[in-house]
Amino acid sequence: MFSKIKSKDKASKLREKLNAKGVIVMPGCFDSLSAKLIEKEGLDVGFMSGFCVSSTRLGMPDTGLISFSEMADQVRNICNSTSIPIIFDGDTGYGNSVNVFRTVRGYADAGAAGVMIAMVGLEKFKLKQFSALDHPAKPRWPLDEKATFLKGAGVQL
Numbered sequence: 001m002f003s004k005i006k007s008k009d010k011a012s013k014l015r016e017k018l019n020a021k022g023v024i025v026m027p028g029c030f031d032s033l034s035a036k037l038i039e040k041e042g043l044d045v046g047f048m049s050g051f052c053v054s055s056t057r058l059g060m061p062d063t064g065l066i067s068f069s070e071m072a073d074q075v076r077n078i079c080n081s082t083s084i085p086i087i088f089d090g091d092t093g094y095g096n097s098v099n100v101f102r103t104v105r106g107y108a109d110a111g112a113a114g115v116m117i118a119m120v121g122l123e124k125f126k127l128k129q130f131s132a133l134d135h136p137a138k139p140r141w142p143l144d145e146k147a148t149f150l151k152g153a154g155v156q157l
Contacts, residue, residue, distance in 0.1 A: 005083045010113035014085035017045055030056045032081040039084045050089035068094040072106045079111025087114035097152030104153045117153055119146060
């Protein structure tokens with residue numbers, strides 16, 4: 001029932017794939033069943049989309065309504081049921097650099113092979129939501145704030 005492959009092994013396999021030359025086919029999933037279908041088709045890597053999870057869990061677009069806890073629950077369920085590495089959508093980290101750390105650590109603890117963090121402008125925190133449905137030319141973050149977020153995600157600068 002549960003995957004016997006450890007998350008570190010999945011992360012190593014993902015790293016190998018990302019470092020190899022060529023294109024990686026990485027279909028999107030939103031739950032355990034869709035992830036298992038990707039795996040069953042013989043594909044090596046998947047991606048869990050926040051938009052897809054928000055749409056299927058809440059019936060709403062990805063406009064900041066779905067919480068870290070709901071997403072981490074999806075990560076855990078998908079990782080427990082599949083043996084392929086999957087990159088998971090960590091949104092903007094759900095807040096500041098401390099929240100980014102919590103998101104990356106929480107997803108890793110749930111079994112994620114990789115986490116994507118979107119670095120959109122600070123207007124996200126001024127109630128102006130970023131989504132795949134409206135993203136033309138957002139303002140850029142100052143470099144020091146980006147560095148703080150990256151450090152929160154565990155990136156060594």
